[in-house]
Amino acid sequence: MNTIIEFANSVFKPIMSLGAPPLMFIILTVLALCLGVKWTKAVEGGLKLAIALTGISAIINILTSAFSKALTQFVESTGINLSITDVGWAPVATITWGSAYTLYFLLIVVLINLVMLTLKKTNTLDVDIFDIWHLSVVGLLVLYFGHNLFIATLLVILIGILKIINSDLMKPTFNDLLNAPKTNPMTTTHMNYMMNPIIMVFDKFFDKFLPFLDKYDFDAAKLNKKIGFWGSKFAIGVYLGIFIGILSHQSVKDTATLAFTAAVCLELFSMIGAWFIAAVEPLSQGISNFASKRLKGRTFNIGLDWPFIAGRAEIWAAANVLAPIMLLEALVLPGNRILPLGGIIAMGFTPALLVVTRGKLIRMIVIGAIGLPVFLISGTMIAPFVTATAKAVGAFPAGIPSTQMISHSTMEGPIEKLLAILVGHASQGNIQFILYSLLAIAAYILIFIWYAFQMKKRNRAYAEAEQNK
Amino acid sequence: MIKVLAACGAGVNSSHQIKDAVEEEMRNRGYDVQADAVMIKDVNEEMISKYDIFAPISTPDLGFDISIPVVEAGPILYRMPAMSAPVFDELEKVIKSISK
Numbered sequence: 001m002n003t004i005i006e007f008a009n010s011v012f013k014p015i016m017s018l019g020a021p022p023l024m025f026i027i028l029t030v031l032a033l034c035l036g037v038k039w040t041k042a043v044e045g046g047l048k049l050a051i052a053l054t055g056i057s058a059i060i061n062i063l064t065s066a067f068s069k070a071l072t073q074f075v076e077s078t079g080i081n082l083s084i085t086d087v088g089w090a091p092v093a094t095i096t097w098g099s100a101y102t103l104y105f106l107l108i109v110v111l112i113n114l115v116m117l118t119l120k121k122t123n124t125l126d127v128d129i130f131d132i133w134h135l136s137v138v139g140l141l142v143l144y145f146g147h148n149l150f151i152a153t154l155l156v157i158l159i160g161i162l163k164i165i166n167s168d169l170m171k172p173t174f175n176d177l178l179n180a181p182k183t184n185p186m187t188t189t190h191m192n193y194m195m196n197p198i199i200m201v202f203d204k205f206f207d208k209f210l211p212f213l214d215k216y217d218f219d220a221a222k223l224n225k226k227i228g229f230w231g232s233k234f235a236i237g238v239y240l241g242i243f244i245g246i247l248s249h250q251s252v253k254d255t256a257t258l259a260f261t262a263a264v265c266l267e268l269f270s271m272i273g274a275w276f277i278a279a280v281e282p283l284s285q286g287i288s289n290f291a292s293k294r295l296k297g298r299t300f301n302i303g304l305d306w307p308f309i310a311g312r313a314e315i316w317a318a319a320n321v322l323a324p325i326m327l328l329e330a331l332v333l334p335g336n337r338i339l340p341l342g343g344i345i346a347m348g349f350t351p352a353l354l355v356v357t358r359g360k361l362i363r364m365i366v367i368g369a370i371g372l373p374v375f376l377i378s379g380t381m382i383a384p385f386v387t388a389t390a391k392a393v394g395a396f397p398a399g400i401p402s403t404q405m406i407s408h409s410t411m412e413g414p415i416e417k418l419l420a421i422l423v424g425h426a427s428q429g430n431i432q433f434i435l436y437s438l439l440a441i442a443a444y445i446l447i448f449i450w451y452a453f454q455m456k457k458r459n460r461a462y463a464e465a466e467q468n469k
Numbered sequence: 470m471i472k473v474l475a476a477c478g479a480g481v482n483s484s485h486q487i488k489d490a491v492e493e494e495m496r497n498r499g500y501d502v503q504a505d506a507v508m509i510k511d512v513n514e515e516m517i518s519k520y521d522i523f524a525p526i527s528t529p530d531l532g533f534d535i536s537i538p539v540v541e542a543g544p545i546l547y548r549m550p551a552m553s554a555p556v557f558d559e560l561e562k563v564i565k566s567i568s569k
Binding site: 089090127130178180185186219220221222224225228229231232233270271273274277278281284285288289292302304305306307308309310311312313315316347351 | 476477478479480481482483484485486489506508509510511513525526527528529530531532533543546547548549
């Protein structure tokens with residue numbers, strides 16, 4: 001036995017000590033090979049992941065180095081403590097994929113999906129492998145705060161099941177929003193739609209008390225056309241850089257540097273995001289082939305990344321209007337420490353608002369403004385974890401003060417993140433936290449059941465309308 | 470050369486899958502095709518006018534009339550050859566009609 005452990009250590013220790021990029025290169029390549037991916041494709045994927053990790057580290061370095069001093073002075077001159085740099089989704093996704101646990105959680109969720117399909121508990125085959133990172137963050141948070149893999153796995157299983165059920169519940173609404181026939185198989189298990197139950201509560205409130213507001217809905221596409229390039233990543237980088245520069249009393253020269261550095265970083269983050277999604281591609285195809293071979297002869301819906309409904313202009317109109325609102329909220333919200341930058345276009349929220357309200361724009365904006373503080377608080381609370389994970393994969397600059405942190409202001413599934421923090425603390429055995437966690441999970445499940453009931457009612461109405469046609 | 474524009478939410482995931490698949494399959498079928506992937510909210514009239522074919526996941530409401538042929542490329546994302554074949558056939562038909 002000892003010789004085996006010694007042998008394993010002598011093999012794995014040197015590999016582990018290589019750091020995240022080479023380690024993930026090896027793991028991803030081997031995994032893709034095991035799934036029967038052609039070896040050149042497997043190596044290509046592995047290399048792209050290592051390069052994406054290295055690249056994203058370099059850009060985080062540029063951004064935090066440039067903003068570290070300004071954000072400290074921002075706190076001094078305004079008295080508002082917003083010292084966490086908002087890097088947006090791409091760096092958080094990349095560093096999450098830099099952890100081998102993500103592959104473990106992926107395996108669990110693929111198994112759940114196959115079991116549910118076999119037992120006919122769902123009709124959705126999820127092929128959106130890349131977006132497992134949202135759920136992996138939940139698992140990693142439990143591990144970060146509680147060091148208990150078993151409990152982390154349980155929470156991932158619970159939310160994984162609910163996400164798949166949700167994709168079935170939303171299916172008829174997607175057909176409606178896309179004006180697609182019943183045969184259209186597109187649906188999604190994306191984490192951002194786990195906000196639906198809470199949005200539904202407010203939507204019902206609107207139905208009862210504020211239905212007259214709906215008549216003020218305006219043309220979303222026209223608004224987006226007017227906003228034009230002002231809503232694009234580099235423009236946002238420029239004016240938020242200027243905003244921070246002015247409020248932190250930087251010189252004109254330094255303010256210009258901040259503005260252009262932010263613009264460059266926001267553009268590069270999503271370019272590198274594309275590399276690393278391409279890196280996971282062979283793995284995604286391998287898993288899809290494996291699953292569809294086992295489910296031959298059965299027709300099912302297919303779980304994609306959320307943007308198959310990105311053609312709906314309301315998603316972008318609401319995000320555009322909500323961006324300045326969120327900036328104001330960030331300045332006054334007690335407990336918030338994030339200054340919105342990379343995540344200021346709230347793509348992690350507006351698709352869910354669209355699905356629940358079915359495109360009622362005023363509702364999307366009002367409920368959005370009410371919901372965004374939850375995202376800011378969740379983003380603030382996970383900042384130590386995001387920063388530590390970035391450091392663990394070598395994606396954090398060395399010269400920055402240890403109080404500096406990074407996070408994502410509008411990360412999908414803020415409720416799930418808060419739940420994970422509670423459960424993480426509880427898994428250390430603290431009675432108070434165990435009690436809170438159980439209550440929170442009970443509330444989470446109950447509100448989901450209520451939401452499922454409402455969605456089934458909606459889906460019956462769709463079915464009736466179909467028949468009466 | 471035929472230029473295709475793919476678009477999705479962040480311009481990094483779905484649209485890149487469409488771009489890569491369209492370029493590979495159309496080259497296999499003997500066409501000189503180059504595709505770009507962008508964020509759908511950055512698509513405007515000027516950008517679209519520089520392309521020959523627009524290949525979104527499903528037809529979007531952009532606030533203006535799309536002046537070039539649109540081929541809905543959603544089924545490419547299902548990762549099943551039998552389901553994506555009709556998209557490529559449609560693309561091939563459009564390419565032929567443009568090249569005439």
